[in-house]
Amino acid sequence: MRRRRLTVQALAERTGIRTPRIRAFVEDGASGPVHPTEPELAELAGALGLPLPDVLHAARVLGKALA
16 A cells, blocks of 8 residues: 655645644644644545544544543
8 A cells, every 4th residue: 555645735735724733733743732623633534534433533532631
């Protein structure tokens, strides 16, 4: 299986999410001060080819673990 590499800019163009927000998600992860909204998670899941229920579940689990 061949993997594609997406830059932050390419992901922003594909999803409509602003580049600084995506960069914050990538750099800080779940423990960072900027958390993606549910619609942003849906956009990111679609752009990355990930199953939305898994992404939403992971975001909820990580959010609860950090709270």
